[in-house]
Amino acid sequence: MSNIDKIFASVRNEFPALTQKVHGKKLAYLDSAATTLKPQSVIDRITQFYSFETSNVHRGAHYLGDVATQAFESARHKVAEFLGARQTEEIIFVRGTTEGVNLVANSWGGTHLKEGDEILITEMEHHGNIVPWQMVAERIGAKVLAAKILDNGELDLEDFKAKLSKKTKMVAFTACSNVLGTNTDMTLLTKLAHEVGAKVLIDGAQIVSQTKVDVKAIDCDFFVFSAHKLFGPFGQGVVYGKREILDGMSPYQGGGSMIAKVTVEKTTYNDVPFRFEAGTPHVEGAVGLHAAIDFVERIGFENIHSYEMELLKEATAKLQAIPDLRIFGTAPNKGPIISFNLKGAHHSDVGQILDQEGVAVRAGHHCTQPLMARFGIPGTVRASFSVYNNHEDIDALVKAVVKAREMLL
Structure with a gap:
């Protein structure tokens, strides 16, 4: 051996x-491309939270509230380090990759896309990185295009380049195909997209368990993934977004936690990332993700x-x-x-x-x-x-x- x-x-x-x-x-x-199994360390960490740390976060005026909040925000800090984000505030917790794409499509796309704009994806995208863009495009009058795939499963780079234009406002692509296994050149595709003034979202669901991701080096504008593809729990996902872009985006959902002040007449919104995290978060999901990243980094x-x-x-x-x-x-x-x-x-x-x-x-x-x-x-x-x-x-x-x-x- x-x-x-x-x-x-x-x-x-x-x-x-x-x-x-x-x-x-x-x-x-x-079947790890669908979901990874969970190591005992992740199971134990979630059990520990439910057994001894259960409390809502950001609200409690008591010991358990402090413990839960510290664990939740520690997980955010861990994810920021894991992805190479510039600051912790660039990490938004969501339910998974699909919700992450929907958040960006609605909050960024709903503000910045207009009639006649184009969104470029690829033929190998998961429905979670197709349907949200179709929905916002139909609502606004934009258009979704798809770069072709070669017979061996590689992205047709020439077709990708040909479909890029000044009309392209968003390029959304997978880092690794969940069917073909094809790894795309995240840095190159991001550079090409930026050259025409487009923003970039990367579906990182499959790649995060395979290789180290550095969002600063890639220079992508958004990166999304799910904890359950990384030996973590279901119902927990991450959106990384550049702070200057997130600051210009409206909330995706309304409710508690995402507000600064509420009156009957008007609401002002909280700072990033909290304006995108309405309601009680999936706290055990976050602490489980922290443990999953620890597991991966140990190996x-x-x-x-x-x-x-x-x-x-x-x-x-x-x-x-x-x-x-x-x-x-x-x-x-x-x-x-x-x-x-x-x-x-x-x-x-x-x-x-x-x-x-x-x-x-x-x-x-x-x-x-x-x-x-x-x-x-x-x-x-x-x-x-x-x-x-x-x-x-x-x-x-x-x-x-x-x-x-x-x-x-």
């Missing part, structure tokens, strides 16, 4: 979900990347050796995600057979119907790898796919 395999054998032991069996088989969890992104690429390379080679199997997304720079189909078999049938063998994958359109249309297919089977997977999981996947082929073809 190599040194890196030894490191991650120990990491695997931190995930209690992997101690169970599914349909009498040892669980091979290969180290260099180790994570090396190990996941090792798994990706092995799984790709073994799957490619199976007759009648086609992999979608073969870009040289990609994350630990493999989408595939067996010729003549429906992806849902393949997924069900894999489940009976204890192999957890995703089967469907993965909330990327425009991308499925690009390849002329209704859906795929998707296997995605993370820090708790090992070579046995790959062998279980391959064995199950071979069985599916024998049963269905």
Whole structure:
């Protein structure tokens, strides 16, 4: 066993979900692109909060209120450091990536977009980074364009450049495709967008568990992600936005916490970031995210990347050796995600057979119907790898796919 395999054998032991069996088989969890499993440290931190720190934040005139508030704001500070933000105030807590995009589309787009403006996305976007822009565009009279994808799953950079113009006011793209695994050049695309005066939003849902993100170096205007893709809890997300842009945005929702003063006639709004956090926040989500970032930083992104690429390379080679199997997304720079189909078999049938063998994958359109249309297919089977997977999981996947082929073809 190599040194890196030894490191991650120990990491695997931190995930209690992997101690169970599914349909009498040892669980091979290969659905991390949908959500990551949770390490014991994150589970324990949330349990600690609920057991001994439960209180609302920013309001309580008592000890528990202070403890909860300190934990909540400590999480904000941790996220700011994690993303390389210039200041803590640039971090807004939301429910997830989708709500983050909706916030920006409504609060920024509702103010700054006008009739005839264009929003540029790509063909490989998740619906969460398509529909919010369509909604605001329809309301205002703007237009959504999509840059094309090459056959290997890479972004067609020439088409991207061709669709950029002075009409482009927002460029919104994924850092890593949740289907193809394709990693986009965040810095380059941001630079190209800024050259025509457009703002940039990056969907970082898939990338945050793979590599270190530095929003200052990228120079993006907005960056959004979900805690549950980063070994953290559901219902917790983050919007990073440049302070000078956030200061010029109106609130997304109204209610408690986001106000400075309220009268029957008029309300004045709180400062950033609180003006975007109406109501009681998901406090346990924030402290759980803090613990998840601690977990990732303890392992180290260099180790994570090396190990996941090792798994990706092995799984790709073994799957490619199976007759009648086609992999979608073969870009040289990609994350630990493999989408595939067996010729003549429906992806849902393949997924069900894999489940009976204890192999957890995703089967469907993965909330990327425009991308499925690009390849002329209704859906795929998707296997995605993370820090708790090992070579046995790959062998279980391959064995199950071979069985599916024998049963269905």
